[in-house]
Amino acid sequence: MPSSPTVPPSPSSSRDALIAALRAAGCVFAEDEADLILATARTPAEAAAMAERRAAGLPLEHVVGWAEFRGLRITVAPGVFVPRRRTEFLVERALAQAPGARVVVDLCCGSGAVGAALAAGLGPVELHAADIDPAAVRCARANVAAAGGHVHQGDLFEALPARLRGRVDILAANVPYVPSDEIGLLPQEARDHEPLVALDGGTDGLDVLRRVAAGAPRWLAPGGCVLVETSRHQAPAAVAAFERAGLAVRPAVSQELCAHVVIGVRL
Known part of the structure; x- marks a missing residue:
């Protein structure tokens, strides 16, 4: 049968x-x-x-190979920081602060999601992104290609072309800001599958932020702005770091996204 x-x-x-x-x-x-x-x-x-x-335990975005960010499909490779929805608030504030920006830098770019979203919101721009992590640089190149973006590998401003000094209208820096002794408290997805360099901000979480604040005025155009994401309890110290750098500072908060952004402007 x-x-x-x-x-x-x-x-x-x-x-x-x-x-x-x-x-x-x-x-x-x-x-x-x-x-x-x-x-x-x-x-x-x-x-x-x-x-x-x-x-x-692999992050869903690493499993499917992409993450949604401000309506864009951002390629996310294994070992690369996954863009968070709360970081959309940083993009929103940057667009509101400098709607006519023509030179944009995405520092600590990770996947390049922030730079890609800024370019999508602004139209034609000169877009540069930079990260110290080679895996992030490879990923970002795929995500900013449609905007004609350039991606550089290196440590913060050292990665950028010297010709950008004094020309940057928007400097977006989604820096690592988790204090070192709190890394172990992160969800397993983050601490096991995302690069430590994209998470660990040093003893109080603000080591990289302070370096960005100190260096930003040399790269910003007059009236240009630098924006960083931080936490609620770190925001006062972040504001102080921007003030020490001679920037006009304004913090911004989104209760909906639980997002805190510090905005500094070169006068």
């Missing part, structure tokens, strides 16, 4: 299996994550493998 043909699983049963696996691994938004995996995977086997990587 011939055996019965194997019936392939229905899409609904495949989705249910993915949801069950993700939920068992502790994924709070298992249904949404399953839908994203299914929309990204080319085959059921690939979807199952992606769900397995996610269940093992």
